Every structure is written in structure tokens, then in C-alpha cells.
Amino acid sequence: MKNKAVFISSILVTIFCCQGLADITLCDNGRTSYKIVLSENADISTAAAAVDFAAILKEMTGAVFPVVYDFYPAAEANEIILGIDNKHIKDHNLIKADMSFGEYQIIISGNSIIIAGGPERGLINGIYGFCRDYLDCRWLTPGCQYIPSKPTVKLPEIRDCKKPAFRYRSADSIMQWDANWTVRNRLNESKAASCGERPSAVMLLHNDTRTATMANSWNPHAFQSIPEAVYKGNELWRAEIEGSRKYIGNPAQRAFCLSNKEFNKWVAQWTLRQLRQKPNMPFISITHTDIGISCDCKDCLKAYKKIGISGLNIQFANNVAKTVAVEFPDVSIITFAYNHTFAPPGIKAHPSVRAVWAPIGADYAYAINEGEVNIKDNYLGQLRQWCANTKQLGIWYYQYSHFAMLPRPCLFATQKSLQKFKELGVDQVFIEMFFNPCWKKTFNTDTDKNIIAYPCFSDYYTRQTDAGSMFIPYGLEHLRGYIYSELLWDTDISVNKSIEDFCRIYYGPSHREIFEYVMLTEDLASYEEKSDFRKYDGLHIAVGSAPIPNKSYLLKCSELFDAAMSKTKNDPVFRKRVELARISIDFAILLFVNDEPDLRKKASERFFRTLDEIEPAFNTVIPRNGDFNLEDIKNNFLKNGL
Ligand SMILES: [Zn+2]
Numbered sequence: 001m002k003n004k005a006v007f008i009s010s011i012l013v014t015i016f017c018c019q020g021l022a023d024i025t026l027c028d029n030g031r032t033s034y035k036i037v038l039s040e041n042a043d044i045s046t047a048a049a050a051v052d053f054a055a056i057l058k059e060m061t062g063a064v065f066p067v068v069y070d071f072y073p074a075a076e077a078n079e080i081i082l083g084i085d086n087k088h089i090k091d092h093n094l095i096k097a098d099m100s101f102g103e104y105q106i107i108i109s110g111n112s113i114i115i116a117g118g119p120e121r122g123l124i125n126g127i128y129g130f131c132r133d134y135l136d137c138r139w140l141t142p143g144c145q146y147i148p149s150k151p152t153v154k155l156p157e158i159r160d161c162k163k164p165a166f167r168y169r170s171a172d173s174i175m176q177w178d179a180n181w182t183v184r185n186r187l188n189e190s191k192a193a194s195c196g197e198r199p200s201a202v203m204l205l206h207n208d209t210r211t212a213t214m215a216n217s218w219n220p221h222a223f224q225s226i227p228e229a230v231y232k233g234n235e236l237w238r239a240e241i242e243g244s245r246k247y248i249g250n251p252a253q254r255a256f257c258l259s260n261k262e263f264n265k266w267v268a269q270w271t272l273r274q275l276r277q278k279p280n281m282p283f284i285s286i287t288h289t290d291i292g293i294s295c296d297c298k299d300c301l302k303a304y305k306k307i308g309i310s311g312l313n314i315q316f317a318n319n320v321a322k323t324v325a326v327e328f329p330d331v332s333i334i335t336f337a338y339n340h341t342f343a344p345p346g347i348k349a350h351p352s353v354r355a356v357w358a359p360i361g362a363d364y365a366y367a368i369n370e371g372e373v374n375i376k377d378n379y380l381g382q383l384r385q386w387c388a389n390t391k392q393l394g395i396w397y398y399q400y401s402h403f404a405m406l407p408r409p410c411l412f413a414t415q416k417s418l419q420k421f422k423e424l425g426v427d428q429v430f431i432e433m434f435f436n437p438c439w440k441k442t443f444n445t446d447t448d449k450n451i452i453a454y455p456c457f458s459d460y461y462t463r464q465t466d467a468g469s470m471f472i473p474y475g476l477e478h479l480r481g482y483i484y485s486e487l488l489w490d491t492d493i494s495v496n497k498s499i500e501d502f503c504r505i506y507y508g509p510s511h512r513e514i515f516e517y518v519m520l521t522e523d524l525a526s527y528e529e530k531s532d533f534r535k536y537d538g539l540h541i542a543v544g545s546a547p548i549p550n551k552s553y554l555l556k557c558s559e560l561f562d563a564a565m566s567k568t569k570n571d572p573v574f575r576k577r578v579e580l581a582r583i584s585i586d587f588a589i590l591l592f593v594n595d596e597p598d599l600r601k602k603a604s605e606r607f608f609r610t611l612d613e614i615e616p617a618f619n620t621v622i623p624r625n626g627d628f629n630l631e632d633i634k635n636n637f638l639k640n641g642l
Contacts (some may be wrong), residue, residue: 039083137192
């Protein structure tokens with residue numbers, strides 16, 4: 001009997017010990033004994049992220065988690081230890097020493113939670129990765145930063161190590177100007193202008209110290225910034241077109257003579273001067289303008305024959321890189337693989353040259369390596385050749401649409417493209433998103449509690465005008481921004497699961513209907529088979545375009561939205577979100593369904609009521625100052641969109 005009791009108690013001790021090892025209590029009924037201990041060497045952005053971490057934990061649990069530096073001796077209290085060099089780490093053997101860019105580890109050892117990160121914001125990624133993966137936080141939109149309420153938090157044993165799919169990750173979702181959204185979703189390029197004026201939205205983003213260590217490479221057409229006097233005063237630097245090096249008034253339409261040695265030297269010195277002003281920039285751009293014209297002088301033509309137009313462009317970038325690398329060996333010189341320079345070059349790039357491959361001619365109904373158009377035009381093969389000729393390669397992936405209000409498939413094709421890019425070793429991806437949505441002229445927004453709106457610029461490329469208006473992410477632009485931020489971190493996530501997460505939190509009681517709407521929108525069978533590519537049948541979507549949705553899809557979506565509106569009728573926030581999502585479908589019904597008068601009448605009433613609320617001003621789809629004429633819009637769509 002006695003022996004049996006000892007046996008039972010030893011089992012209990014064993015169970016107790018195992019539980020003690022496996023589970024720790026971070027917070028118990030709104031009280032915690034944990035402190036956040038930050039390495040004193042932490043940079044300004046990491047320190048700010050640590051404070052944000054405490055704020056997230058406070059909102060989640062109600063408890064205050066003090067943030068202290070590690071030069072205070074380790075107390076008996078429990079600790080969340082931040083930083084690979086933190087003095088409170090007792091056993092450094094637990095942590096992998098050679099973490100790569102952005103990589104992090106989360107380890108629970110004894111009662112301590114250790115979050116350690118590699119170079120370039122690795123620890124920041126770890127902090128927000130911990131919040132996402134172990135505390136179920138989701139940063140869906142600026143107005144919907146989801147932190148679950150959990151007065152008690154127990155954690156299992158954790159040995160976690162993660163790294164981003166790409167070293168540099170950015171998407172210019174309409175939500176990017178919100179620091180919480182951008183930082184917490186672990187994007188690491190701020191995509192503000194490198195030079196020139198700083199409008200208020202850029203300043204707002206940059207004034208958040210969590211963004212201070214982000215890379216910043218925004219200057220998409222650097223040749224547009226060559227000073228007027230330089231362009232005017234050097235005739236021989238201008239491109240020769242049809243026998244003349246004539247002066248072009250519009251900087252966006254200027255081309256240059258890349259074989260001109262003096263021009264090569266001047267651009268190198270110009271680049272150096274800019275870097276001396278901002279020595280911390282990891283990139284600097286010497287990209288050509290958007291005009292797609294190259295110089296036809298004798299010397300340039302000779303070079304094209306030998307190494308191609310893109311080869312001469314790379315040779316030019318190499319010349320600049322050679323000069324710049326002497327003083328700034330770690331800075332990347334950004335050049336384009338775009339438009340007339342898209343074909344793989346005949347020469348290798350200098351190690352400091354970073355080519356940005358921009359497949360603007362691809363079919364975006366499919367991944368870059370799928371679909372008849374992309375396969376026949378050998379996009380994947382061309383990308384492989386670029387990768388073979390460059391040490392650094394970024395990708396400018398297009399997801400903008402001139403018809404952003406209309407439904408279009410994109411999420412699953414984008415995932416497959418990103419998986420391919422990762423497989424090829426591409427280390428930077430930028431996803432270009434919004435174009436010509438409507439905007440709100442006044443700032444009386446409550447972000448997306450009722451009306452979703454974010455700051456924008458009237459001059460998208462230069463960003464030299466102020467953010468005097470607000471974009472409204474109707475349709476699914478906000479969901480796309482969120483899914484892309486997830487995919488840029490991990491190309492292999494379950495997109496279905498991420499859409500589900502979004503719908504559950506953002507659309508509440510109507511999440512099933514909206515999820516189904518998103519999945520139908522992703523299905524190519526929901527559209528008419530009208531190709532944007534002349535030589536091809538079937539459904540193929542050019543950049544900036546949108547397919548024509550078919551009637552059965554629109555009827556099904558209408559039913560789903562009826563159900564979604566009924567389920568959200570008692571909650572004004574969820575209800576408004578559903579109404580804003582619905583305007584895409586109502587708009588498509590007004591454009592494309594002519595034989596359902598009742599459906600059209602209701603769609604029209606809802607559509608215009610919502611539009612009145614969001615003060616629309618559509619560039620392409622709806623004339624900014626003109627009358628709202630659906631027939632004009634439809635003709636415009638049919639003319640420009642297909
Ligand atoms: Zn030339």
C-alpha cells in the first residue's frame with residue numbers, strides 16, 4: 001500500500017515537472033511577473049518595437065510588462081529577453097549564431113522567453129512573429145489591428161527559427177503609410193522618395209522610429225530627376241532619335257545617350273553627391289524614364305549589336321557602380337530590367353548593381369511560369385538569365401489595376417509567382433498595387449471602423465505633392481494588401497487560411513459569405529473568356545486590366561452579399577465593411593448585366609448611396625469632374641481595359 005502511494009506520487013511529480021517544463025504562464029488573469037529586457041545595443045527601431053510589444057501585451061492581457069535594458073542585473077523576476085547579445089541570456093549555445101538577414105529565433109528556456117534576431121531587423125521580425133504565431137494577433141488594416149483579449153496566456157515549449165522569403169519586402173498597398181500596419185506586417189522597405197520634398201504621409205511614416213532602420217529605394221525613374229540645366233546644357237548626352245538630339249520638355253519623356261563617357265561620369269558623381277547627403281541609404285537608383293526609347297547614335301547602335309540595349313544599360317550601371325563602390329562599397333546601384341531594357345543582357349553586372357526586373361508585359365491571370373502567354377514568352381527563362389548575370393536581383397511585381405473597383409483574380413497566381421522568385425534566389429520583391437481608385441477629399445474619416453480611408457498622393461510617382469486626399473479601398477484592395485504582406489514574408493502560407501483569418505476578423509458574422517465571394521473572385525471560371533493578348537484565346541489579363549465577370553458569378557455574389565448584409569444588420573461597423581466590399585459587385589452588375597431590371601435597380605441604389613458617402617473621384621473609370629455616366633464608363637472600360 002505504502003509503496004503504491006510512493007509510486008503514485010512519483011507519477012504526479014513527473015507529470016507536474018513535465019508540465020512545468022512545457023508550459024509557462026506569461027500572464028495570469030491580468031497579472032504578470034514578466035519584464036521585457038532589451039539589449040542596450042538595440043537600435044532605435046528595435047527599442048521602439050520593444051515598447052510596442054509591451055503595448056500589445058497590455059492591450060491583450062491588461063497587464064503592464066515593464067521594458068528595461070539589460071545593464072540592470074538579472075532579477076529573480078521572469079523575463080522576455082530580447083536580442084542575441086542580451087546580457088541576460090544564460091546559455092548562448094541555445095541560439096544559432098549565424099542568422100541571416102531578417103532571420104529570428106524564439107526559444108523558451110526555463111521560465112525565460114528569448115527572442116533573438118539576425119541582421120536587418122531580425123529581432124523586430126521576431127517580436128511581431130511572436131505576436132502573430134503565438135498570440136494570434138493579426139494586422140489586417142490600419143483600422144483593424146486585431147489583438148485578442150487574453151487575460152491569461154500560457155505558452156508551450158517553443159524552439160522556433162524563421163526567416164523571410166525575401167531580404168527586402170514591400171508593397172505599396174494603400175495601407176503602407178500607416179506605420180503600425182507596415183512595421184507589424186514585417187515589411188522592411190519604406191518606399192518613400194529618396195530625394196525631393198517629403199509630403200506629410202511620408203513624414204508620418206518616417207517619424208515613427210520603428211521605421212528608421214527600414215531600407216528606402218523609392219525613385220522609380222531616376223533619370224527624370226536629372227536637373228534641367230544639366231539636360232539642357234549637354235546636347236550630346238541626350239538620346240539621338242531619328243538623327244536629332246532634340247530637347248524634350250517633359251522630364252518623364254527624356255532618354256539619354258548611355259554610350260557617352262562624360263554622361264557616365266556625371267551620373268557616377270551625381271550618385272556620389274546624393275549618397276554623401278544620405279550615407280545610410282542601402283540603395284540608390286539610376287533607372288531610366290518610363291518612355292521606353294533608346295538612343296540611336298552610332299556608338300549606342302554598335303553597343304546594342306554586341307551586348308543588346310539592356311547590355312548597354314548594364315554596362316552604364318557597371319561604370320557608375322565601379323566609381324561609387326570605392327566610397328560606398330555596400331550600396332546597391334539600382335537599374336531596370338524593364339520595357340526596352342527587359343531582355344536579358346549580354347554581359348554580367350558589377351556585384352554592386354541591383355537589377356529590378358519588371359515584367360509589365362506578362363499575363364497576370366496566371367503565375368509568371370504558367371498560362372500560355374507567360375510560357376510562350378518564356379518569362380521564367382528570361383528571369384533565369386537575369387539571375388545568372390546579376391549578383392543582386394529585385395522584382396517589381398505588378399498588381400495594380402486601372403479598374404481596381406472591378407473584381408479580378410490575383411491572390412493564388414501571385415503566390416505561385418512569389419514561390420518561383422524565391423526558388424530562383426531573388427532577394428527583393430516590391431508589389432505595385434493601387435492605381436486610380438477613388439479618393440476622399442476630406443479627412444473626416446474614422447479609418448475603417450465606418451469609412452475606410454488612407455492618405456495618398458495626387459502625384460503617385462514623385463510623391464512631391466502632399467497627401468491631400470484619402471484613398472478608399474473598396475472591393476478587395478485591403479484584403480489583397482494584407483495577403484501580400486503575409487506572402488512576402490512566407491511564400492508558402494496557406495492563402496485560404498489567411499483569407500479566412502481576414503474575413504473572420506474583419507467581416508465578423510458575415511465571414512463565410514465574404515470568404516466565398518473572395519474564392520469565387522479568384523476562380524477564372526467566374527469571367528468571360530476575353531483575352532487581353534491578341535494572339536491568344538481564353539482568359540488572359542494584361543497588367544492594369546480587369547476581366548469581365550460573367551453573369552452567373554455576379555448573381556451568386558449578389559446572393560452572398562444579401563446574406564452578408566442580413567447577418568450584419570445589427571452591427572454598423574461590420575455592415576459598412578460589407579457595403580464597401582459590395583460596391584465592386586454592384587458596379588459590375590451596372591456595367592455588364594442588362595437583362596435583370598430589379599437587380600440593376602437595387603444595385604444602382606446601393607452603389608450611388610455608398611459612392612455619395614465616399615466622395616468619389618475616379619481618374620480612369622469615372623471622369624473626375626464630369627457627370628457620372630455609366631455608358632461612358634462602360635465604353636471607356638471596353639476601350640482601355642481590353
Ligand atoms: Zn547614344
